[in-house]
Amino acid sequence: MVDNLILAQSAKEAARLKGSNNKSAYLAGGTEINRLGSTINARTLISIGRVKELDGIREEDDAILIGSMCTFQDIIESPLTPAYLKEACLFMGSRTKRNMATIGGNIALRRTDSYLYATLLACAAKLTLMGKSGKTETRCVCCYLHKYEELKDLLITEIRVPKDAKVQTKRYSNTVQSHAVLTVAVGETPWCEKSSLRIAVAAKNTALTRLDDISEAMEQKELTDEEIIKNLKANKELKFKSDIYGSPEYKRYLLAVTINDLYRKVRGGQG
Ligand SMILES: Cc1cc2nc3c(=O)[nH]c(=O)nc-3n(C[C@H](O)[C@H](O)[C@H](O)COP(=O)(O)OP(=O)(O)OC[C@H]3O[C@@H](n4cnc5c(N)ncnc54)[C@H](O)[C@@H]3O)c2cc1C
Structure with a gap:
């Protein structure tokens, strides 16, 4: 239960207060903190709205x-x-x-x-x-x-x-207001050390992760859907489970075809 609200006047003050109170949270827009059943458990809120x-x-x-x-x-x-x-x-x-x-x-x-x-x-x-x-x-x-x-x-x-990255993103959800089962992005960015191609996924109840093995391979040549699926199966972070959104096989298939589709758009210059 929250019993203390502090209105921080500067970023330094907010960071100092948070660093010295482990039962505190920053209050920004409040859409998560103030939500019924919020995941955030804090006694003190440090509002950064005035900073x-x-x-x-x-x-x-x-x-x-x-x-x-x-x-x-x-x-x-x-x-x-x-x-x-x-x-x-x-x-x-x-x-x-x-x-x-x-x-x-x-x-x-x-x-x-x-x-x-x-x-x-x-x-x-x-x-x-x-x-x-x-x-x-x-x-x-x-x-x-x-x-x-x-x-x-x-x-x-x-x-x-x-400024100059080319990124294509696709989000899968039943309606715009529903939670997304997968949000996939393929980007070509000037800020990468290893390769310019970056592939990442937000997979509901599974992982938020970059798919570096796939992007490094695709930097050299386009992969088939089957090759991407094989790679996804070996990925230790992406342990898909069966749920209302589908089976692990279905999610890997959807992710693979989406990666290929977005890759072609990025490499085709439509990013
Ligand atoms: C009905 C509903 C559905 C939602 N669906 C989604 C969804 O599908 N996908 C999604 O991504 N989000 C979803 N959200 C969550 C939320 O709305 C967003 O993620 C939003 O961007 C959180 O920002 P906020 O400013 O409201 O954060 P707040 O609620 O103010 O704070 C959230 C957390 O972020 C920390 N925080 C805030 N600002 C900073 C900062 N500058 N530095 C460090 N830590 C900070 C706080 O300490 C706190 O722990 C949903 C929320 C609701 C109410």
């Missing part, structure tokens, strides 16, 4: 920098946002929710039916994180996922996405 430095979208060299308090609707409406990120923000069907939900909150939640993760992983987005001393560090979004236990108290202050 001006977390707002705004700007351009710097080859990047677009998005303040973590930007809502999905802010991102859609900005002329600076790359089209691939606007498309992902539009996966959130409710305009009311888009006006409240922030990109920082979405990243921190790491939901396996995330609207944004597949796209952010495919473009190799980077996060600026602030610790309790006020010092900032930059981590790629993939690193944030893998090292979450170490990084979870840090305040996400800014998200950097490449």
Whole structure:
């Protein structure tokens, strides 16, 4: 139960308070925290809604920098946002929710039916994180996922996405308001060290992950659906289960044909 609300006046204050209270959470748009049956269990909420430095979208060299308090609707409406990120923000069907939900909150939640993760992983987005001393560090979004236990108290202050990435994303759900069983993204990004091609998936109740074996193989040559399925079967993170969305075989098939379809669009220059 929440019994304390603090209105932070600066990013430094918010990060310091969070770092010194392990029963606290940042209150951004509140769409998850204030939801009935929320997964977040905090006694103290540190509201970051008044922190001006977390707002705004700007351009710097080859990047677009998005303040973590930007809502999905802010991102859609900005002329600076790359089209691939606007498309992902539009996966959130409710305009009311888009006006409240922030990109920082979405990243921190790491939901396996995330609207944004597949796209952010495919473009190799980077996060600026602030610790309790006020010092900032930059981590790629993939690193944030893998090292979450170490990084979870840090305040996400800014998200950097490449201007010139080509990313195609596909989301599968019964209706726009339903949870997505799969959200798949294929991207060609200038920010990769190993290969320019990045493939990522948000698979409900299964994993949020990059598919590096497949992207490295597809960097050399196009794979058949069967070859991708074989690779997916061997993937230790993607342990699909049977549920209302289908069998593991069906999900692997859907993922494989979608990867090939998006790959052709990206390589065909329609990204
Ligand atoms: C009915 C319903 C359906 C939903 N369906 C989906 C869905 O299908 N896919 C999906 O991705 N999301 C879904 N959501 C979750 C949510 O709306 C979004 O993920 C939203 O982007 C969360 O942002 P927020 O600003 O509202 O976060 P809040 O609720 O304010 O905070 C959520 C968490 O993020 C942390 N946090 C917030 N900002 C920061 C920051 N700057 N730095 C570090 N940590 C931070 C908080 O500590 C808290 O733990 C749904 C929510 C509802 C109510």
